[in-house]
Amino acid sequence: MLKTMKHQYKKYILLLPALVLSVSCTKLDLKPTDTLSPDNVYRNISDINKGLIGAYAAADYDMSSLSVTVSDEATFPTENIVGNSDAFRWLYTASNGSVTSFYYTCYIGIDRANRALAGLDALKLSGADLTLGNQYRAELLAIKSYFHLEALRAYAASYQNGALGVPYMKTFSISYPARDNFEAVVAQVKVDLLAAKALMPAGLTDKSRITAPAIAAIQARLALYEKNWADAIRYATEVINSAPLANKAQFPGIWTDANDNEVIWKLKRVGTTNSRLGDFFYRQTGGIVLYAPAQKLINTFDKVNDIRYAAYIKFDPSRTGFKSQYLVNKYIGGTSTAPGLTDIKLFRTAEMYLIRAEAEAESTGDAAGDLNTLRAARINGYTNASFADKAALIDAIYTERFKELAFEGHRFFDLKRRNMPVQRLAADAANASGAVLLVPEQAQYAFPIPAQEMQINKNTVQNPNY
Template sequence: MNFLMKRYSTILLAPVLMMSVSCSKLLDIPETDMIQGQDALKTVSNCEQAVIGAYGALGVEMPILLNATFSDEVKKSEFYNAATTHEWQYSSVDVGIRDNFTAMRPNYRIIDRANRVLAAVPEADSLKPADNTALRNRVKGEALFLRAFAHLEVFRYYCDKYSAEGLAMPYKEIASLDGEARIKMAPYFDKLIRDVTEAKNLLPASFAGDGINRATKAAATALQARILLYKNDWAGAEAAATEYITQKPLSPIAEFGDLWKDKNTNEVVFQLVRTTAIRLGSLWRNTSASAANIGTVTWMPTDKLWNTFDPVNDVRFAAYLKDEPLLSTKGRPSKIVAKYAGTDYGTANENVNNAKVFRTGEMYLIRAEARAEQNRFTGANSAESDLNALRAARIRNYVNVTLASKQAAIDAIMLERFKELAFEGHRFWDLKRKGLPVERLAAEAPSTAAVTLPAGNYRFLLPIPNVEIQANKLMEQNPGYAN
């Protein structure tokens, strides 16, 4: 970890001071927008600015692309240069892994910033007569939330499905340049749960002016539910998901499509605002020169996913997918991912869409799975009732189903997660944590070797980057990969 921490030990504060000076004097002037170490965090306000900087490092683009291309959500289209990742042929030195799916750097950067705030905020403003307790607690809560969020992301990339004795990652609790060894999953999840629980107690119910762009109690509840899902703590996951659902109900069916056009924030308690600097929709299709010249389609939805939807009655179909006649008339692949499409082809905000980090649809599926795993698969307050409620909010003229067994419930939930959470960064990791294979249609696989990734295959765990192994002598590589 020392390799990473050396890069990210500086705290950047906003706003940047702008100065006009002659070139001859430039080298003699110290940087005034960069303050080293804890000198940057002497006030609670400074700590808040550092937390905002940590938010700026959050991203969902990498996990969204990974889960789509490593699983059965997308297939190659007009441009294909991801053979090693899409076909599960990556190694610890593979350029595709290094350039596209390096979770160590961004997440431990967030963790480092959070840890610096957590070290400084108790004594910040200590010389002032008035102690802004509310702001201090809020900033601490945000830092704990971010630390837990980033540690869960690292776990999802590099660790196997949960077992108490399984190998997790280092859990960084202080800002340090020293390398740390990986720890077992039981203590790792104890730390995750501790951090998110404390964050939840400190965070406000809402942020005036910031809405859902910063962590609140509801966001911490959602993170808690996701953590407990990965830990297989079914009673805890059910309780947290229920708490979320009580606060944030499912979107009215007529408004669901507008959620993906940023016309409402139904179901969402935490989002990452996106502008033209980061275009979520460009994961699947390049921006267009004009309506008549649609950008190159890099990834298209699989028929396996496409055919799971009722295209007439399921409002998710039109919100997520599109068969574009402007492409088919030119002989180009016409089935495209419409989720995150932004405004019209060739317009300024094409492919621009805010990233929905936590929303109610996921919470219903977490609760349904938790209830099924507790053998409550049918009747009131069961997996069946949750699935029926979610589908009724997505499918016109929906008729309730009855689930006959626990396994039938689990199968139905996995299918519903495939549909509801498509292109949101869950599918590959869902298959891993449930011990299931990736199974593509033979006609959609780029090679015969890329049809199936068997359940439990070591490639469900990404390799620890070789540079990290070299820099941190305590770091242990994942099975199956050479250093």
């Protein structure tokens, strides 16, 4: 009897760990109630819109600030003791977040778009939800394409076939992708934009979202970098026909949000004290100027007749000593309750005129006509100009891009498109530790792939000379 009881006792001892293990496993299998599983995030069409808004949220002014910092359109005043001097002085490496964080900004946006697209694929939609789903799919494909294009502009080794581009992420996945060549990224962006365009309803006119004209604008910018002049002309013309240039009375109001004439796509900014673009990038609370307009840029304007000058640049003679008397006026905002809180303009009709002018100059079109049209809209008493040859016309178009698109994130990439050096005036490089000339042979002529990416992703490679 005792022997039998001992035997049964041993059986209970042996069964106890198994029972505990079984209970523990059951508890571990319980799904948390305070979070959503990735499989259950996109349950309906409203959830898709939330995912889409998350993708939009990844876009910000850092799309433009990189180009401003490292080009010849801004200077680093002595009063700036907190700003990004390494980027301005071309001392950046793969470990400098000032130039590498944008890489992750782009891929965060791409990842969010891909996740929402996967969620949309899993839904069975009909009726009004299907119609809305098609619009959201168009927006997601387009914003994914936009982020890929922006990453390509910043991190491609150069803008030509065979050059190292960036990974094109077709779907959401945890992976270690190699870098696609420049032309492969361009080709895939084109495919996604065409798909987006076919789905985009013509009735969508909210400029804080991607619309049909915005897709055409992305296509035109992409074609410019691809040097596909026919597409650049075609898509730029689509945008120009849909949104005329602002007239002289309207133009200054674009930068205070009094109106959005000729704005194709903008990032809406709301609030009173947060996300203030003027304070965030060009100046700090307390009036410290972080970046000021370069004298090289100032010198290009007719200060009396060009309406862009006062809209973009402010001269304040009361600022003395080490303080910069020139300030960036563009994006400074228009209300006392929210200074610097201005919608970020990602695409404008003016850019399309300049894209078409350059494409026409490269393909024997009426480039001077587009250039003169834009100038006449901006300069009082303007008389149409003529140009001796193609080289003179291209130079004039580049000067006009320098002026018209100042502080909008194009100058550095424009120079890179033509394999031209960044050449600063000595006065603009006073605090640049000798950073006056950046030539294409230097490493910093292309931004580096982040060091962390290089450490984790063994399938990627760095840009030349880093």
